[in-house]
Amino acid sequence: MVNERMYGLGAEPSAIRELFAYGMARKAEIGDENVFDFSIGNPSVPAPEAAKQAVLELMEEPPCDLHGYTPAAGAPSVRQTVADHIRRRFGVPASPDQVYLTAGAAAGLAISISAVTKPGDEVIVIAPYFPEYKVWIDTAACACVEVPAHVPDFQLDIDALDAAIGPKTSAVIINSPNNPVGAVYTRENLGAFAALLERKEAELSRKIYVISDEPYREITYGAEVPYVPCVWPRTIVCYSYSKSLSLPGERIGYIYVSDLMDDAREVSTAVAGAGRALGFICAPVLFQRVIERCIDEPSDVASYAANRALLTKGLGALGYEFVEPDGAFYLWVRALEDDAQAFSDRAKAHELLLVPSDSFGVGGWVRVSYCISRETIERSMPAFKALMEEYRS
């Protein structure tokens, strides 16, 4: 008598979570140092000292004020700080009314999708894509339409999007820097995308929202990350401090409904409604205040950059094929056989935990998370070598 869909989602946890759980058990069995766990995107860089100082200082405030409810959209001062930051940094006229603090980007995405779709609509995702997108699209009773990224650069494939956007399309979810590929969409690519959307809106007499999932915005290796609302006004940004400030478990981020869209107020009102509908009351308040104080804190990208160099150099020398990542902390590596799951299973025998690409909506690849210790990457190289030799022999 339980809900079948919910039972199914609970019974089949995501491939990432499953491999992560396997890794925990395996480490307990044979020792942490003997498992090369590339499964999960849990930041390996510590949260900045400023975040700790913020918590310690805030804990001196009167507890009733500190821990009390805020309005559903967040504390007014925090929304103002976030809006000021967006305005200062990206040159868009961000107002605090258009900022809605969320329990991370996941909440932001689930809320945004439900806010701008009606049941039966279509939401486009770019494959490979973060698997939970499909779950939240299903929750909104919409169809998830997978459009492959352009190969080999994994930019948006404008022609494929042209073919996919139709009379039921309500939104396109994009994610740059990208999980799992590490691609960053160029200004030129986004410009072409915006031109397509403008044409499609006119042709279809329909609004098409871009939901821009941006938890990796700060994790880049030199590439420019254009601000999507500057390119396409009908953009909803879902931001998270999970990666930039290494606070993934604290669940803090925001939705910014671009002031530049002609229906900005309607969309932010629907966002507030969707938050209620999905059971959110307010974003965790202590960390609302932490991000207020840490809004200009730089992300520590150096150790991810070092890991990236180490891994790409090592796997390149061993003959692996991969996408050179411009951002995020994932390496997208070609599996050594067509069946990614089978390849992941064979890697497991070498204690290498690599997420098969199937759950990202494409076959034939694995995702290698390099937000781990440098030593693990170094010590994993013989295992990667043995795996390659196994396939070559």
Added chain:
Amino acid sequence: MVNERMYGLGAEPSAIRELFAYGMARKAEIGDENVFDFSIGNPSVPAPEAAKQAVLELMEEPPCDLHGYTPAAGAPSVRQTVADHIRRRFGVPASPDQVYLTAGAAAGLAISISAVTKPGDEVIVIAPYFPEYKVWIDTAACACVEVPAHVPDFQLDIDALDAAIGPKTSAVIINSPNNPVGAVYTRENLGAFAALLERKEAELSRKIYVISDEPYREITYGAEVPYVPCVWPRTIVCYSYSKSLSLPGERIGYIYVSDLMDDAREVSTAVAGAGRALGFICAPVLFQRVIERCIDEPSDVASYAANRALLTKGLGALGYEFVEPDGAFYLWVRALEDDAQAFSDRAKAHELLLVPSDSFGVGGWVRVSYCISRETIERSMPAFKALMEEYRS
């Protein structure tokens, strides 16, 4: 093009939130001390010192471990601690697998409702009821069936429930100690309810879940609060530390799917799935660990008890009719005219902010939250007096 339901929910915030916002603006205008704000259930008792100490100690732990993701159901050690607590305190065989940590009771309720219903089912609520129940029932595409509480004691009305439970009923949401009335369901009343459910399950060949919303469990004035899973095995407890530890904004609580029900594993699996579907990743991790350390911390009920005495004595002397509360921190007062909204509006003219009963599903009453300072209650008495005189003249 935005979702109409979500827009509607965003455009019409709850009456409670609306009055709260009015109060904030009014206080800015005429001074805090001149507004008697009885609108919201924000605890006025500070969080215990132990919670602060827990935060300060935890902040000394390595940040990557401290702030990292936990499994979706929560950190294993915290789930174990909660299960141990339930077992020790209530004598039920609680296992950690049946505990799912949530971002407060709101998340717990939204998740639980979606887990045990299918679209088109009916969920029963006891009027007057917390208005967001209806929102979350709507999200699960179910019908909200209002069954009035038994008057004048506001216990469960067994005959009315007998008439209401039918072939589409999936769940009954109960809330004891009750918001807004302050009633605590007696063991006898709950026993009769369980006997009814047993008969109905047999008659209808259908499982009927009780979703027990328990944020006020610790806020009582001498009444026994029977543990619902001991009375009816098919119970899902939605607990929150918002009121018991005065941490409402931190969003921390749990779902406990009773081990005593025959489908315990199916239900907890569906709960995990519903958490995913609604966009929850894990409960905020710092406060997961805080409640682990504060699990046996007693709630400070003394000041609510003093407020209760002061308010009931004062309003009683003025001739107001109300329900003597056994728990929570709300007084349910008969409006002085049939139209509760009109009464609330006239009270506003005396700077008294009282929530009209309409949004709780019944007419003719107001909810008076007494989780406020003693001084505010004392200073509000002339206003209550003037309001009464206005109606008598």
